[in-house]
Amino acid sequence: MQRLRLAKLLIFSFSRCLSLLFVIVILTGTFALSSTDNSVEQDFRYRQLAEELRCPTCQGLSVKDSEAGFSNSIKAKIRELIKMGKSNQEIKAYFVERYGEWILRAPPKKGFNLVLWILPGAGIVIGLLLVLFRTKRWVSKPLQEELAELTPEEEQKIKEDLGRFENG
Numbered sequence: 001m002q003r004l005r006l007a008k009l010l011i012f013s014f015s016r017c018l019s020l021l022f023v024i025v026i027l028t029g030t031f032a033l034s035s036t037d038n039s040v041e042q043d044f045r046y047r048q049l050a051e052e053l054r055c056p057t058c059q060g061l062s063v064k065d066s067e068a069g070f071s072n073s074i075k076a077k078i079r080e081l082i083k084m085g086k087s088n089q090e091i092k093a094y095f096v097e098r099y100g101e102w103i104l105r106a107p108p109k110k111g112f113n114l115v116l117w118i119l120p121g122a123g124i125v126i127g128l129l130l131v132l133f134r135t136k137r138w139v140s141k142p143l144q145e146e147l148a149e150l151t152p153e154e155e156q157k158i159k160e161d162l163g164r165f166e167n168g
Helices: 002-052 069-083 088-099 113-140 143-148 152-167
Strands: none
Touching: 002 069, 002 088, 069 088
């Protein structure tokens, strides 16, 4: 009888330990997933910001693509600002305040910078219209009008050349 009681007590204790272990595993997994999601979001923001900033040393590359020492320090500062909870706009404003607007690879769409955004499109449209009107004018001139404008000397020269060709 006592063996039976001891066995029941042992099974009950084992099941409680197992359920407690199960709860601990579930909670640990939940915390790990939430921190991983946050880390993935921070990594995405880091890559996006590093792509939007220009390398001060190489200037043709983004901070993300550059391995210059200055770029590495900017990358570290971006990570630090992200961990501090700063938004993307605040981080960009930090670098613009420090280095000027040229640090941004794409100029902001306001003020005089609008010219940089509008000018290429306007140039393409004007160029296409110019080509369209020029080709219309070329096509509209009939070929016979151009031939009818020969001077009498030119007509005489052509007749002489044709006569030599036929005779000779």
